[in-house]
Amino acid sequence: MSDASGQIDHVLTEDRSFPPPAEFTERAVFSSQSQYEEVYARARDDRDGFWAEEAKQHLHWFEPFTKVFDGQTSKVRWFVDGKTNASYNCLDAQIDAGRGDKNAIVWEGEPGDTRTLTYRELRSEVCKCAAALTEIGITAGDVVSIYMPMTPELPIAMLACARIGAIHSVVFAGFSSESIADRNNDAGAKLVITADGLYRRGKVLPLKETVDEALEKSPTVKNCLVLRRTGNDNVPMTEGRDLWWHDTVDHQSDDFPAVPLDSEAPLFILYTSGSTGKPKGILHTTAGYNLWAKRTFQWVFDHREDDVYWCTADCGWITGHSYVVYGPMAAGATCLMYEGAPNHPAEDRFWDLVEKYKVTILYTAPTAVRAFIKWGDEHVDKHDLSSLRLLGSVGEGINPEAWMWYHKKIGGERCPIVDTWWQTETGGIMMSPLPGITATKPGSCTRPLPGVIPSIVDETGKDVDPNHGGMLCIAEPWPGMLRGIWGDEQRFVEQYWSMIPGKYLTGDNARMDSDGYYWIMGRIDDVINVSGHRLSTIEVESALVSHEAVCEAAVVGREDALKGQAIAAFVTIRGREPNEELRKELKMHVRKQIGALAQPDDIRFAATLPKTRSGKIMRRLLRDVASGREVAGDTSTLEDLSVLAKLNDDEA
Numbered sequence: 001m002s003d004a005s006g007q008i009d010h011v012l013t014e015d016r017s018f019p020p021p022a023e024f025t026e027r028a029v030f031s032s033q034s035q036y037e038e039v040y041a042r043a044r045d046d047r048d049g050f051w052a053e054e055a056k057q058h059l060h061w062f063e064p065f066t067k068v069f070d071g072q073t074s075k076v077r078w079f080v081d082g083k084t085n086a087s088y089n090c091l092d093a094q095i096d097a098g099r100g101d102k103n104a105i106v107w108e109g110e111p112g113d114t115r116t117l118t119y120r121e122l123r124s125e126v127c128k129c130a131a132a133l134t135e136i137g138i139t140a141g142d143v144v145s146i147y148m149p150m151t152p153e154l155p156i157a158m159l160a161c162a163r164i165g166a167i168h169s170v171v172f173a174g175f176s177s178e179s180i181a182d183r184n185n186d187a188g189a190k191l192v193i194t195a196d197g198l199y200r201r202g203k204v205l206p207l208k209e210t211v212d213e214a215l216e217k218s219p220t221v222k223n224c225l226v227l228r229r230t231g232n233d234n235v236p237m238t239e240g241r242d243l244w245w246h247d248t249v250d251h252q253s254d255d256f257p258a259v260p261l262d263s264e265a266p267l268f269i270l271y272t273s274g275s276t277g278k279p280k281g282i283l284h285t286t287a288g289y290n291l292w293a294k295r296t297f298q299w300v301f302d303h304r305e306d307d308v309y310w311c312t313a314d315c316g317w318i319t320g321h322s323y324v325v326y327g328p329m330a331a332g333a334t335c336l337m338y339e340g341a342p343n344h345p346a347e348d349r350f351w352d353l354v355e356k357y358k359v360t361i362l363y364t365a366p367t368a369v370r371a372f373i374k375w376g377d378e379h380v381d382k383h384d385l386s387s388l389r390l391l392g393s394v395g396e397g398i399n400p401e402a403w404m405w406y407h408k409k410i411g412g413e414r415c416p417i418v419d420t421w422w423q424t425e426t427g428g429i430m431m432s433p434l435p436g437i438t439a440t441k442p443g444s445c446t447r448p449l450p451g452v453i454p455s456i457v458d459e460t461g462k463d464v465d466p467n468h469g470g471m472l473c474i475a476e477p478w479p480g481m482l483r484g485i486w487g488d489e490q491r492f493v494e495q496y497w498s499m500i501p502g503k504y505l506t507g508d509n510a511r512m513d514s515d516g517y518y519w520i521m522g523r524i525d526d527v528i529n530v531s532g533h534r535l536s537t538i539e540v541e542s543a544l545v546s547h548e549a550v551c552e553a554a555v556v557g558r559e560d561a562l563k564g565q566a567i568a569a570f571v572t573i574r575g576r577e578p579n580e581e582l583r584k585e586l587k588m589h590v591r592k593q594i595g596a597l598a599q600p601d602d603i604r605f606a607a608t609l610p611k612t613r614s615g616k617i618m619r620r621l622l623r624d625v626a627s628g629r630e631v632a633g634d635t636s637t638l639e640d641l642s643v644l645a646k647l648n649d650d651e652a
């Protein structure tokens, strides 16, 4: 648990508190503490009654459910026997509610091109895509991998899958061909949807070529559907396998009825890093997930009909799934979507977008906030941000310094900040301030939402006292919870349900203070958080040792002012000189194996890795070494860490 110590010191000294502004409270969804207490108590004490009402009121049912909840711990079913459809809830239900002409997506591409889609228009596009998927031979239960830029066609493809009961597996467009192939194979994907390229800081990056490489190793994939985005004419198309989106989708009928699907029909798989090497396919199902995404969106973002809401996450991550697509659209929100980098053509792009589209709610990540601070206030000062009324944060704890800057500089001291704690596994936000009622404390995700029963336990599973750190668990099931790891029941049970019997183990450490506020204190396992993205140190180690020059590798996270954590790798090598050239080569190798986000920041050559007598690598020691000393640019001597190991052996 050594990762937590630095953060504990950091937040223990934090005692500032910011009550919500009165004018915000007046109009808020939750406008009094007693209202929250009442709803929270109801959801806890009459779980099934509470969620029955919620589900009936907030989802469309082709056939009603006969039972609210069935099962226990890892094996659960919500809204048993009911039939619904997430695409219907996000589109048709909105049109029925009178939002047909309301903007669903307001999109801006990186080069500055724009597109808006009303709910009616979005439904038409989704219907065409659903018809095309059907024509290609995709049916309910088939897996479709999606590897696309943040264009409207990305949510369109997701919702088209949902419409016909196909299971989407979105792969963030920064991952390597190896990573795509691994995911295709693990899920047994039949189709990949991609684009001819991606704009990033004015350049066109290849996507189709990367997919082509992956497809050489993806025997289950029969077809590849390719969106023309960049107009890159040299895109290789394989006859009989590859299809252009405009040839396949555009001419289809714009009316394709949503298929009634079982509440527990798989909606999507999303791969995320765990404590072991291979990313795991987190499985979410239809009704419970959709309800959780919708209701948490409405509660936490205090959504109003005239809001312009912007979640800056890419659909390749869970935040994009739940808070670009399934939550806001099931709530009929207008969502701004932006394709590109925050510093293109200049560092004020985000603030330009907020001003231009009069964004009222902004949801972004601490790593972005820290980058804005670094780029300088002048980029913010150029723009009128007075449309903003609420700010959100996700992905990692937001350090008090960044919180204060976000509050003052972006929020003009008038916008509440919701620091939302949740995970790919939880489907949606679990702990967060409710902006109309919760006095916020910088660095705390404050209190659980209705339906969430947190419990902080020690190694024996006993609840710890307030102000004591421990492992964060969730004691009761909730509708948005993951239903499994794709194809690996055993790992699912071992990872989440075995260590603390009867409770879901989050993998995070936490502490509750005397006010009942929660403070997240880092991970209990070898997962590191780089710019808000989860990576397993073992995953990076596996990538390193797959290089012929590497004998052994140990990867740890070290504190980084911008990324939260940076990746430090210690390697022992054979047959090569420990020099800058090899260092570069190893970085590129990891990039190729996993993707740019996993590229180590530091590579240090060691004569041996420090190990305990029983042969375990002393990670804690390496973490200290990694954060204590700067890596000298071109050190070419091998560091002898075994000396340190001897000194520290007892406490490993």
Ligand code: WTA
Pocket (backbone or CB within 6 Å): 272, 318, 319, 393, 394, 395, 396, 397, 398, 419, 420, 421, 422, 423, 424, 425, 445, 506, 507, 508, 520, 522, 523, 529, 532, 533, 534
């Ligand atoms: C961390 C992202 C502190 C945490 C939605 C969690 C946070 C992991 C916060 C999940 C927060 C996310 N405060 N830590 N507000 N939000 N985390 O699956 O360690 O990509 O377990 O989901 O990120 O990352 P994931």
